[in-house]
Amino acid sequence: xxxxxxxxxxxxxxxxxxxxxxxxxxxxxxxxxxxxxxxxxxxxxxxxxxxxxxxxxxxxxxxxxxxxxxxxxxxxxxxxxxxxxxxxxxxxxxxxxxxxxxxxxxxxxxxxxxxxxxxxxxxxxxxxxxxxxxxxxxxxxxxxxxxxxxxxxxxxxxxxxxxxxxxxxxxxxxxxxxxxxxxxxxxxxxxxxxxxxxxxxxxxxxxxxxxxxxxxxxxxxxxxxxxxxxxxxxxxxxxxxxxxxxxxxxxxxxx
Amino acid sequence: xxxxxxxxxxxxxxxxxxxxxxxxxxxxxxxxxxxxxxxxxxxxxxxxxxxxxxxxxxxxxxxxxxxxxxxxxxxxxxxxxxxxxxxxxxxxxxxxxxxxxxxxxxxxxxxxxxxxxxxxxxxxxxxxxxxxxxxxxxxxxxxxxxxxxxxxxxxxxxxxxxxxxxxxxxxxxxxxxxxxxxxxxxxxxxxxxxxxxxxxxxxxxxxxxxxxxxxxxxxxxxxxxxxxxxxxxxxxxxxxxxxxxxx
Numbered sequence: 001x002x003x004x005x006x007x008x009x010x011x012x013x014x015x016x017x018x019x020x021x022x023x024x025x026x027x028x029x030x031x032x033x034x035x036x037x038x039x040x041x042x043x044x045x046x047x048x049x050x051x052x053x054x055x056x057x058x059x060x061x062x063x064x065x066x067x068x069x070x071x072x073x074x075x076x077x078x079x080x081x082x083x084x085x086x087x088x089x090x091x092x093x094x095x096x097x098x099x100x101x102x103x104x105x106x107x108x109x110x111x112x113x114x115x116x117x118x119x120x121x122x123x124x125x126x127x128x129x130x131x132x133x134x135x136x137x138x139x140x141x142x143x144x145x146x147x148x149x150x151x152x153x154x155x156x157x158x159x160x161x162x163x164x165x166x167x168x169x170x171x172x173x174x175x176x177x178x179x180x181x182x183x184x185x186x187x188x189x190x191x192x193x194x195x196x197x198x199x200x201x202x203x204x205x206x207x208x209x210x211x212x213x214x215x216x217x218x219x220x221x222x223x224x225x226x227x228x229x230x231x232x233x234x235x236x237x238x239x240x241x242x243x244x245x246x247x248x249x250x251x252x253x254x255x
Numbered sequence: 256x257x258x259x260x261x262x263x264x265x266x267x268x269x270x271x272x273x274x275x276x277x278x279x280x281x282x283x284x285x286x287x288x289x290x291x292x293x294x295x296x297x298x299x300x301x302x303x304x305x306x307x308x309x310x311x312x313x314x315x316x317x318x319x320x321x322x323x324x325x326x327x328x329x330x331x332x333x334x335x336x337x338x339x340x341x342x343x344x345x346x347x348x349x350x351x352x353x354x355x356x357x358x359x360x361x362x363x364x365x366x367x368x369x370x371x372x373x374x375x376x377x378x379x380x381x382x383x384x385x386x387x388x389x390x391x392x393x394x395x396x397x398x399x400x401x402x403x404x405x406x407x408x409x410x411x412x413x414x415x416x417x418x419x420x421x422x423x424x425x426x427x428x429x430x431x432x433x434x435x436x437x438x439x440x441x442x443x444x445x446x447x448x449x450x451x452x453x454x455x456x457x458x459x460x461x462x463x464x465x466x467x468x469x470x471x472x473x474x475x476x477x478x479x480x481x482x483x484x485x486x487x488x489x490x491x492x493x494x495x496x497x498x499x500x501x502x
Binding site: 106107108109110111113114116117118120121123124125129146147149150153154157158161162163164165167168171172175176179180181200201204207208 | 264266269270271272273274276277323326327329330331332333334335337338340341342344345348362365366369370373374377378380381383384385388389392395396
């Protein structure tokens with residue numbers, strides 16, 4: 001970070017006036033940035049530890065076992081998804097800061113808008129619908145067993161199987177990075193995003209397969225996709241941080 | 256379009272190139288989506304709301320493979336049309352004689368409309384996932400899918416009204432779109448609007464399988480994408496020439 005500061009001479013002149021070292025980048029962007037890792041940490045705790053959606057419960061079970069799943073995890077589903085519906089705005093913040101830095105690229109705004117739009121689409125079928133299905137299921141656990149099984153299928157298929165919204169977002173992200181001359185993000189992050197598209201395509205069989213590597217809890221359809229997503233997300237967070245650090249404090253606001 | 260060598264690395268050139276990529280996703284994925292449309296066994300003719308629960312359940316168990324093929328393709332490729340609509344947003348933002356308010360409203364409306372389509376798709380796929388569940392529940396999923404797919408046209412109607420207004424307000428010496436695009440957008444909005452009636456009508460041309468709600472609505476949407484592809488190609492070419500990026 002110190003090298004970036006010293007590179008910006010006009011800024012260090014200002015520093016001398018105040019007599020203290022400000023952080024590189026803009027304060028408001030830093031504030032928004034820290035919400036991203038905080039939100040995704042909470043997201044991980046909710047989906048892995050509380051709601052038990054990750055890793056997903058098995059698709060190849062009987063109706064009774066699905067009903068048992070809701071009975072066994074009713075309390076943690078209520079806590080987890082109850083918190084999720086409160087903090088889900090963090091997803092909007094996480095997408096917003098990526099769009100902000102995409103708009104700082106030298107590629108026009110079309111890919112930033114495509115990213116904004118497709119990630120916003122993903123918020124309902126790809127994130128919230130499973131919460132609504134599971135919350136509705138555990139709200140009245142005495143409901144008809146077949147209806148509970150339907151909510152189980154609908155929730156998990158929508159969560160693991162909403163593909164196109166995210167492929168479009170990764171496509172827009174990758175194209176923008178590759179054409180950008182401001183080097184907001186490194187070029188190889190575009191290729192990691194292409195791998196994200198590959199994992200979405202490999203999740204296609206969750207709508208067909210009920211067991212094995214391509215089922216919604218399978219080693220390829222779920223685990224490989226999740227590991228690559230985790231890697232991609234970590235890279236995005238690190239490079240958002242670097243983009244903040246390199247941003248001159250006096251860069252004019254976006255139009 | 257031929258990009259000039261001396262303009263190759265400029266930001267304004269990248270702006271044109273990324274718009275061209277977004278524009279060309281429309282014909283590429285349009286063909287894919289057309290195949291998905293033709294492959295769905297319940298579109299020729301569209302499934303009637305009159306079908307009994309047993310008939311609907313039998314439809315899903317008889318045609319499981321093709322339903323999955325079609326709806327998975329829509330799932331994976333449907334949102335790939337969004338970058339094409341974002342090109343329209345970018346061009347609306349180039350209109351010199353107005354604020355960008357119509358463009359941003361167009362953007363948010365496009366997101367709402369596409370979200371509903373992605374949602375409907377999941378309902379079709381959940382119905383086809385276990386067609387052996389209680390017929391009443393398969394019918395519930397099928398009804399939800401059709402209802403969400405056909406009836407909520409509000410977003411696309413709003414998009415076209417906004418585009419039409421933007422074109423009419425763009426009355427300076429150098430308009431982005433030709434004026435007929437404004438009339439065409441309003442016309443598309445009017446052609447699609449009656450499909451909202453599918454939310455209440457179960458028979459006749461306004462039901463979800465009717466001539467108006469299904470064929471006019473979906474036909475007008477497909478035609479809009481084709482027409483606007485040609486229009487945007489010309490608009491982009493003119494922008495590139497004006498900005499000294501291409502000839």
